[in-house]
Amino acid sequence: MQKIFLVLCTVLCITSAYAQNSFKILIKSEETKSVLPGATVSIAGRTITSGANQLGLVSIDNVPAGKQVIKINHVGYKEKILIVDFPANQQHPLEVFLEAAESELEEVIISSTRTSRTIQNTPTRVETIELEEIDEKSNMRPANVSMILHESTGISVQQTSATSGNASIRIQGLDGRYTQLLKDGYASFGNFANGLSILEIPPLDLSQVEIIKGPASTLYGAGAIAGVVNFISRTPREKGDYNFIVNQSNVGQTNIGGFAMKRNDKIGYSLLALSNFQKPYDVDKDDFTELPKSKDFTIHPKLFIYPNEKTTLIIGNALTKSDRTGGDIFLIKDGADKNHTYFESNKSIRNTSTLNLSLKSNEKDLFRVKTSFNYFNRSIDIPDYSFKGANYNVYTDISYLKNLNNQSLIFGANLVYDNFKEDNPSSLAKNFNTKTAGLYFQQTWDATEKLKLESGIRTDLTHYYNNFYSNTDFFVLPRVSALYKFNNKWSSRIGGGLGYKTPTLFTEQTETFQYQNLLPLKDVASEKSYGGTADVNYKTTIGEDWIISLNQMFFYTRISNSTILLQDANLNFYFTNTVQPVNSTGFETNAKFIFKEDFKLFAGYTYTNAKAKYLPVIEDIRLLPKNRLNLALLYEKEKNFKFGLEGYFTDRQYLYNNFHTPSYWEFGFMAEKVFGKVAVFINAENFTDTRQSRYKSVVNGAHNNPTFDDIWTHTEGRTFNAGIKLKL
Template sequence: MKRIFMLLYFVLIVQGVSAQNTFRAKVINDQTKAVLNGATVTIPDLNIVSSADTSGLIVIHNIPDGKFEIEITYLGFAKSEHVYSFPLQDPRKILLISLGSASGELAEVTVQTTRANQNIRDIPTRIEALPLEELDEKSTMRPGDIKMLLGESTGIHVQQTSAVSGNANFRIQGLDSRYTQLLQDGMPLYAGFSGNLSLLQISPLDLRQVEFIKGSSSTLYGGGAIAGLINLISKVPEKDPELTFLLNGTSAKGADASGYYSQKWKHIGTTIFGSYNYNGAFDPANTGLSAIPQTKRFTINPKVFLYLDKNNSAWFGLNATAEDRLGGDMRVINGNADNLHQYFELNKTYRFSTQLSITHKINEESKINFKNTVGYFDRTLGGPGFDFKGRQLSSFNELNYVRNGEKASWVLGANLITDHFTAKPPQNNLSYSQTTAGVFAQNIYKANKWFSLESGLRLDGNSPAPSRPSSGIFVLPRINALFKITDHLSSRLGGGLGYKMPTLFNDESERDGYQYIEPLKIGNTQAEQSFGLNGDLNYRAPLGDEAFVSVNQLFFSTRVNRPLILQNNILLNAPGYLSTQGAETNVKLVMDELVFYLGYTYTDTRTHFDGMSMRQTLTPKNQLSFDATYEIEGSFRFGAESFYTSRQLLSDGTTGRGFVTFGLLVQKMFKHLDIFVNAENLTDQRQTKWGSIYTGSLADPKFKDIYAPLDGIVVNAGIRIKLLDK
């Protein structure tokens, strides 16, 4: 009998041990497939809480038999909730659990601008990224260009340079547009002369991400990135084909029609984007001058992607844009010119470029990349009794080696940039050629889980060379540090040197239409050189299960020595320096389907010439933006936004008034159709309401600085048709 009791006791022990199960799972991002180390797993009924290790692996032992709900959460991602029956069918199998991005949150984003293709949270350089979800919203607000997309970003100010043609440029942290590099897929398609009108000729529908680096970035891509850089990342073909058409009309006599197609097969893929944009001349104030010019633009961007094998891939693309833009006296535009009505501004442009990218994967950690672009840009700028005609032929070549190790990541490379501008008679003496050869090295070192250091060094040689002290040779160091202080608090601190070669094309000469400008003598002109610092604090934390808050506070300071200015139609180095410093504050609160965003920028930009300090003109000290969005994913979106721009010093010594604009967006989404209505500037803030924008006669107007909108209230509505959709 004793032996029977012992046998029963042993059987019970074995059964009890066998009832203790193990749960194994790996947590990844459903889009990038990157592991989500630190993801939290909870079994509420058992009061068990654990987290994923550095490889994203979750292991929980001693789970009894039965059915239990297991919750997996990660900041910025939607919660995963599943019921599992224990024992599992295959107890040794590691389950793969994918988490999708939470609504309204910029989660695991891989950035390309630093070439290392790493997660935005792990890079010491401060990078801001607008993902596809936000670009989708912007493409319905202004489908024809990226002017609004940039203008609504904290720290970026869009400045209109023409009162009648709508020409505009943008300033980062108070510095002129010539100090910012605008890239497409990491290539400078919009440099020099071809940068003119670029804001107005790029559609957001063809983009899947936009990346901003504010502050000195010349070490990354060479001269011209003193204020920062903007990288426009194009869409690529995905597993599922896509065919989308967008039709849009505006109350300001505008119409847009665009289409996008992409498909990926086993060894080949393609994307094709095309658009036609039209706007009739629009004069809401009845001044007799166009606030929006008559515009006709056609764009086509086809690309072919090759997936040769698992280690080799390439893509090739073409970009072509043709545009006619006519602004000025409304009677001239309508063909009724006479002795009194004869003023006009004509911009006729043709833009064509090729892009080539080849990637060879050496192993899981290393690869070699080659990039090339060749660009052709032709522009005619005309007015009464004056024409400025020129064409630019430019090229960019880069070869780089990338290695992403567990502790250290390296990027080593070299590039060659050529820029050849030919001005047509009678301004043919403005022609020039410039060649830049550079080598660079970048390193990201992850010392431990809380500290990473990114350093870089570039050596550039320019020909023809500017005046001493540089003589065309520039050594550009750069360093940035990332401190992950806690799970919710991090900080970045960095700085670097920058430079900008002398060029004809800047905000002042563009505003004056190049009418009487003297040829630039590079050998007698010094390059502009800079030093910049920036630092930020970033706090991110959940507020319960369905909400989180994100706060970022940035401080910046940049000094540009001997900046190039236009004086008596001559471009020369100013006797002193330009400085800008300030702060940006960004607060984002996400509560399930409701998202609030608050952005504030303080900018103090001054010139220090001949011992005198003066505020820079057309640079608001204070800018404030507020945005509220309610969205049911895939069904409905409602947004409201407001912007405040403070008073600005004008070039005639007066001060422009501050103003507030307000906008609304309503969008209804169906399976294959989106319907949207958007209204901008509902407060009808117009500079023409506060006085005349020109002096002299209508036949020969002398325009004042444009610091506020001219087009007033503009409502647009349209549909997006998704015949093939993921």
């Protein structure tokens, strides 16, 4: 009996010793001294693992006696290793500070919602394309941002001309006129100026691209029914940044450009300059260009003035000049003769002057005045027809951001004046004017640590008119968004609002026939919309090597009072409103897998079911695939080399003649090698040579009077390019 008692005492003592071996760690960022929820703590060689709570606190229990190796990990931070001799006498949690990993990207700050919050704490669903990806896509197409957007989930770049390559942006399957393009928050690409917009925005000076999908008129007024794409420029730092690029492709395109920026205490600057040259390119030997002969030039200087710590004044002027001629390749190379007469010429000048004044009333509050003047002049010429005009746009926005303990309040007002004036007008001139005055208010409220709400309302008074009619509308546009963080791995966003679009003649359809036989607007009212998005996010780490991020988003948009294009008995085109709505529903699935920070796999799937009830027989929106899949695999050693392989699947689409296109795959490859301050890159875009002329000739009829099929995939085929980048 005595022996049994001694054995029980021994067991109890051992158990007690183990139970006493608990340890608490408080994990913080070395840089910000803030707590790091979600950090993991593990005992080397054992299965004991714990995660930090919302306060950054970890408690590990039942640790065996003796020296133990404790490993602390958090995404974006270097691993921390502690050696602790247990049992340890601990009265307070041990504070441990983690150092940011060298490869960690800067924290993503969102400016499109005007609150300048981090993306993790913004209730409105905002997608970002960050500097690293912009840099990769710039290698593929330094001339413009079309490649950046084309390969994003839920966004497509729709080519509108077989010979000139003009294009527009579609979000969630809706026509390009429903997407509002911004550059640093300035709306300078609407109406007539939208025709060549994405072809005239270089990516070299961009720090990130922010995308809000679904009705966003509460934020930016008319035109944001499908969403907003905001191109954010880089701002100068004390350490100068000087980048240069030279690129050459097999299709005859040459790009030469550079971007420089630097600042000191009182003044700074940035300068973008880019020239693009394209030789006429006819890949299918049908004597018509797939890529037009073109030359364009962009120069964009900015001056940053810092009178004191609380004041910033930014003055900029962006000038782009473009000359594009497509059509019969013999005419372009040798001049017209009786057998070769068809051409399409686009000449444009775009000049945007901007001023941005920011005043911090204290550390938290901000008063801002932004104004811009945009001038866009374009001429379109084809045989026996010419269309010329100028678009003037003035935009002014005044806002005040008030930050309280747990909420941000924004009060603002803006004025927009848009005027299109046709050159050499007739009695049926397409002149049109729009004047809009708006007031808006937005509240972002951190209701709890887990729940964040954002609500806003805008009132717009808009007056639009020409020589044939005049109309005034008053819109009240509410919007609400919510972010709920279930834990450090799961979160969800839901939001919705109203939108509207004032009438315009300049759409994807009218662009295809160069606005020929198009009557001026008459008795056409604004389109209205409502809709929203909802998503679920999951992010986790597996061991020390894997980071997994998943996002599932659902969307719905309904447009009423839609404008539709019809043709009268005299074969003239005209717009009118219809009571039949347009509905766009669907979902997007995004997945990101990172292994040891070197291997990155991205997968995105989009299902879009967009229907126009006014269409006879087949209601599906034309040139819209219901299913689209994006895949990209990247292997990178930072500041050394990177390789990438991409694959894209596009489902069948309905053409305007009600025929179906085939589905197709396209693949791309990229590689870059860094030698100190010099990087050499090569790309093979669409190297399997998917192109429309492999299925059917795009050009029909005689050389002197051709007609063109709808464009539903690549026309130029495979593209190889190589270049050199210099970063100082």
